[in-house]
Amino acid sequence: MDINIVLAEMGKKAKEASRLLACADSAVKNRALLAIASELRSKTAALIEANAKDISAGEANGLSSALIDRLRLTEERIEGMAQGVEDIAKMSDPVGEIISGGRRPNGLQIEKIRVPLGVIGIIYEARPNVTSDAAALCLKSGNAVILKGGKEAINSNKAIADLMRSAIESAGLCKDCIQLVEDTSREAASALMRLNGYLDVLIPRGGKGLIRAVVEQSTVPVIETGAGNCHVYVDKDADLDMAANIIFNAKTSRPSVCNAIETILVHSDIADKALAKIKQRLDEKKVEIRGCEKTQSLLGASVVPASETDYDTEYLDYILACRVVENLDEAIEHITKYSSGHSECIVTENYTAAQEFVQRIDAAAVYINASTRFTDGGEFGYGAEIGISTQKLHARGPMGLYDLTSVKYIIRGNGQIR
Amino acid sequence: MDINIVLAEMGKKAKEASRLLACADSAVKNRALLAIASELRSKTAALIEANAKDISAGEANGLSSALIDRLRLTEERIEGMAQGVEDIAKMSDPVGEIISGGRRPNGLQIEKIRVPLGVIGIIYEARPNVTSDAAALCLKSGNAVILKGGKEAINSNKAIADLMRSAIESAGLCKDCIQLVEDTSREAASALMRLNGYLDVLIPRGGKGLIRAVVEQSTVPVIETGAGNCHVYVDKDADLDMAANIIFNAKTSRPSVCNAIETILVHSDIADKALAKIKQRLDEKKVEIRGCEKTQSLLGASVVPASETDYDTEYLDYILACRVVENLDEAIEHITKYSSGHSECIVTENYTAAQEFVQRIDAAAVYINASTRFTDGGEFGYGAEIGISTQKLHARGPMGLYDLTSVKYIIRGNGQIR
Numbered sequence: 001m002d003i004n005i006v007l008a009e010m011g012k013k014a015k016e017a018s019r020l021l022a023c024a025d026s027a028v029k030n031r032a033l034l035a036i037a038s039e040l041r042s043k044t045a046a047l048i049e050a051n052a053k054d055i056s057a058g059e060a061n062g063l064s065s066a067l068i069d070r071l072r073l074t075e076e077r078i079e080g081m082a083q084g085v086e087d088i089a090k091m092s093d094p095v096g097e098i099i100s101g102g103r104r105p106n107g108l109q110i111e112k113i114r115v116p117l118g119v120i121g122i123i124y125e126a127r128p129n130v131t132s133d134a135a136a137l138c139l140k141s142g143n144a145v146i147l148k149g150g151k152e153a154i155n156s157n158k159a160i161a162d163l164m165r166s167a168i169e170s171a172g173l174c175k176d177c178i179q180l181v182e183d184t185s186r187e188a189a190s191a192l193m194r195l196n197g198y199l200d201v202l203i204p205r206g207g208k209g210l211i212r213a214v215v216e217q218s219t220v221p222v223i224e225t226g227a228g229n230c231h232v233y234v235d236k237d238a239d240l241d242m243a244a245n246i247i248f249n250a251k252t253s254r255p256s257v258c259n260a261i262e263t264i265l266v267h268s269d270i271a272d273k274a275l276a277k278i279k280q281r282l283d284e285k286k287v288e289i290r291g292c293e294k295t296q297s298l299l300g301a302s303v304v305p306a307s308e309t310d311y312d313t314e315y316l317d318y319i320l321a322c323r324v325v326e327n328l329d330e331a332i333e334h335i336t337k338y339s340s341g342h343s344e345c346i347v348t349e350n351y352t353a354a355q356e357f358v359q360r361i362d363a364a365a366v367y368i369n370a371s372t373r374f375t376d377g378g379e380f381g382y383g384a385e386i387g388i389s390t391q392k393l394h395a396r397g398p399m400g401l402y403d404l405t406s407v408k409y410i411i412r413g414n415g416q417i418r
Numbered sequence: 419m420d421i422n423i424v425l426a427e428m429g430k431k432a433k434e435a436s437r438l439l440a441c442a443d444s445a446v447k448n449r450a451l452l453a454i455a456s457e458l459r460s461k462t463a464a465l466i467e468a469n470a471k472d473i474s475a476g477e478a479n480g481l482s483s484a485l486i487d488r489l490r491l492t493e494e495r496i497e498g499m500a501q502g503v504e505d506i507a508k509m510s511d512p513v514g515e516i517i518s519g520g521r522r523p524n525g526l527q528i529e530k531i532r533v534p535l536g537v538i539g540i541i542y543e544a545r546p547n548v549t550s551d552a553a554a555l556c557l558k559s560g561n562a563v564i565l566k567g568g569k570e571a572i573n574s575n576k577a578i579a580d581l582m583r584s585a586i587e588s589a590g591l592c593k594d595c596i597q598l599v600e601d602t603s604r605e606a607a608s609a610l611m612r613l614n615g616y617l618d619v620l621i622p623r624g625g626k627g628l629i630r631a632v633v634e635q636s637t638v639p640v641i642e643t644g645a646g647n648c649h650v651y652v653d654k655d656a657d658l659d660m661a662a663n664i665i666f667n668a669k670t671s672r673p674s675v676c677n678a679i680e681t682i683l684v685h686s687d688i689a690d691k692a693l694a695k696i697k698q699r700l701d702e703k704k705v706e707i708r709g710c711e712k713t714q715s716l717l718g719a720s721v722v723p724a725s726e727t728d729y730d731t732e733y734l735d736y737i738l739a740c741r742v743v744e745n746l747d748e749a750i751e752h753i754t755k756y757s758s759g760h761s762e763c764i765v766t767e768n769y770t771a772a773q774e775f776v777q778r779i780d781a782a783a784v785y786i787n788a789s790t791r792f793t794d795g796g797e798f799g800y801g802a803e804i805g806i807s808t809q810k811l812h813a814r815g816p817m818g819l820y821d822l823t824s825v826k827y828i829i830r831g832n833g834q835i836r
Contacts, residue, residue: 381522
């Protein structure tokens, strides 16, 4: 059947399911989440079996070992997924919150309340744990979800989606609150991106290429997530040991994530001393430094010459670009030009420099003297996150349950006219 | 020159201007707004002269008298525009507000603050007052704006934009905080809709056709505004005089606006009595009723038979569709099918029916026993509005200054790493 028709049908079912789900009590939603966690545990063997098909197909298709690792489900990882869903069940329900309200001079009582968005689409890549994470967050916030994972994980995703659907049905919710697009073609992705009228928002989770494709092709509203070209600027008044420590942590504690840094900027007044300390730390993990001319002259032959492209690249690897700048202005200009608006840091003991940096840098998270690795829903105290928004509309920074909601005004009168 | 290049150049200037404007103090922004108001007053004669060119071109092109009226600037209307800008100067500045914050267990101090969106595009039709209204709201909330009005109003818009640009420059702001696209072609509109990287959001203000075109063609994030297919449902337990009064007000006090109603639904148990009272009121303004079969049989020959299309139409005129329904469920189903999600009303004295209606109806504003005409920034106590959002992402309902902002996290540490 035409994939557009298939998706319109799924959209219709999701919309209908979302209407009931929007009115469901927290107790019912939590029961459904606990049923999912319990099913994940009891079906562990079957999930690993389904996943094995994906793994062997991936190996046959020559997927990189990193990708195979992301794809793999183990007992431990499935237990982690179940615990993740249980954690979401424990979070407080944002739906129904009265945000503000009051009585107008004409006696009208106006109340602004929190409601679900409706139907959320999630497009993601090879990690099967996203299937249960994303579905659980959508369910808790009262939204129906249409999931579309990568073709590499299709057998795993089908198995997870199937068990979630029966689990929530057994808990008294409509199983169409969670649906998986089983067609993993590009056409199916395109059809999902144009499912206006059914989909209230589409959230891509994955690499830069996926996110760009979704932003460009979608007619449905999109929340951009994830791309992180993050910087640390070492000011002339920085504590240089602290700077080296923060840079080491932000680059090497987990290079593959979006809140890791990709470029450092170092004030020329202290570049000599600072770079020596920084390089010493980075050498512990054999981080390749790609430097500007001044960096090269200060650090010598081990530095790879940096090109314009380097400043624009999210390496997600043990590689770090480095540029010596004349002053704070030049650092801010560099960041303004290359930043993806995710997380930016200044290391300084200077009050005015710190104030100016946080004021002028336009990013979701701006740090003074701390690692960019803290940009994370859990670290911010929000619990599980659906992603980190790098756009300014609707949500910015780590997105939790509240960011999956909208508002509604309720106006109570006794016959008022205007 | 290629319109895409022209717009990219405007976008670049706007982006640069927005960076400075984002850091501007309220006092400076207010001074700029008062300078605009003062210039509007002192240049009244010149504005009327420029407007006269649009009026005569419009008459020559056979524009309807309603459109000519919307296009026309008078001394009184220009004074109204100046007062509108002054009112915006008096409103409190949302930028810099600390929304929430606190200290994390590791000592990090996290603060969530309100920042401008950046660069806002506004696409609108023939009303020249939108030029100053929209620019003033964007300026106050710290956003640069690119305005694109209809070709009918181009001379008026140019004159207004020119005086606003010199006014804000004299007050110490960059004049590129406000720019007008002087090319009124469709190509220029399309280029604006694809100005990713420069435009943070695009807000269409106007009729259904304009809004649909923007939603379908834009790759920039859009906030949908305005379309209002609104309903009043008269429940079996309604106070029928109140119902007739609310319907009369919601239909006839200003039929051309989006919060006016287009269809009424009447419970069959009270349809006989209710429709008689309602018709009596509507007859005062010669409102044409397009009714279902039951309405026809109850009200007789004056009722025009309603077709499916009628329920889907925003008449914006002295026409009202009417359908008799069997119960609350049927009313909710009808509204769910045809509503544009703007404003919906139930008239009832029944507690459970009222509760169910507000819970199940998915619209920006849901009313019990009051006219839908109150969905308005001023009536809600928000001051001037940039439009009424009928989408669920970012903003819903009347959009004021707060809805033209985003957030930023500031994280202060003393060397924390993860």
